Amino acid sequence: MHIGVVAKRDTSRAVELADRIRGRVDATVTLDELTAEALGTEGRSVSNLAACDLVVSVGGDGTFLFTAREVSPTPIMGVNLGEVGFLNAVSPGDCVAAVRSAVERLRKGEATFHELPQIHTEGEGLELPAAVNEVAIVGPQRGRNNGIGYDIHVDGERYAGGRGDGVLVSTAAGSTAYNLSEGGPLVHPDLSAFVVTEMCPADPMPPLAVPTSAEITVQIEDTANAVIVADGRSRERVDPPTAVRLYPSETPVRIAGPRLDFFAALGKLE
Known part of the structure; x- marks a missing residue:
């Protein structure tokens, strides 16, 4: 059994938890390169951890998104360091027990995973990694004109x-x-839907939830250029007029471990 661990960069608490998992789980454990360097040992690039049976992400949602982009469809367990953490269901105090339980279930062939759909984006000359959270299609600047x-x-x-x-x-x-900050609705994680939200439109329609099986096409006109952003990290410029197609990726994100208490996590937004 081979476990990978990715810890939030430049965060001593995350490094400490990664080291705790490494020392207390009955499996081969490989750390990401930066975490391994902080602990004076050898590690691997995060993308190479895709060969593991399970990858543990220690940090916030940003760390989880980064890990998912590099290792999916390898199952991921998220350990939350105290932010809102909608993708991380395991507390620091429970992380060793949760990883041990996941390892045991994997060994017995009893592991089950919660799958999250990702958004695939394509267009002429456009290539972006699949998005776990959202894809934004925006102008070079926001605001009037x-x-x-x-x-x-x-x-x-x-x-x-x-x-x-x-x-x-x-x-x-x-x-x-991002969707919530733009006035879009909260969607329960068990609902299989994508949400389309216009951002400060001149003539608005209400946000629309559609089945994940739907194909969404955004035709971009009347601007010098536009930017397509996946999960706030991967960016590509396109030259309008052009069409951008969005549909479910063939590869979902597979989450291991306990299910998130969605309504308790919502309380952290207040």
Whole structure:
């Protein structure tokens, strides 16, 4: 049994927990390179940890998203260091027991995983990693006389269009992040849906939840250029007029360990 551990960068508490897991779990444990360096041992790049049976992410949602992008579909367990942590269900005090339990279930062939859909984005000359939380299609700047002109179609039928700062397509997992700040709805993680939210539109439509099986097309017009951003990290510029297609990735994120108490996590937003 081979376990990978990725700890939040430059965070001594995360490094400490990674070391605790390494020393107390009955399995081969490999750390990411930066964490291993902090502990004076050898590690591997995060992408190489995809060969493990399980990868543990120690940090916040940002660390989890980074890990998921590099190792999916390898199962991931998220250990939350105290932020809102909607993707991290394990507390620091429970991390060793949770990893031990997951290892035992894997050995017995009894492991089950909660799968999160990811958003695949494609267009002419456009290539982005799958997004766990959201994809934003925006102008080079936000605000009056900026933004983009757009038309949004769902399975070929027009839903909305006009001009605004941009268009946001989020997963249920991402509904508590950028989507919420743009006025989109909270979506329970058990609901299989993507949410389409216009960003400061001149002529708004309410945000729309669609089945994850739907294909969303955003036609971008009337702007010098636009930026496509996946999970706030991966960015690509495109030259309008152009169409961007968004649909579920073939590879979901597989989450190991206990289920998140969604409503308790919502309390941290207050």
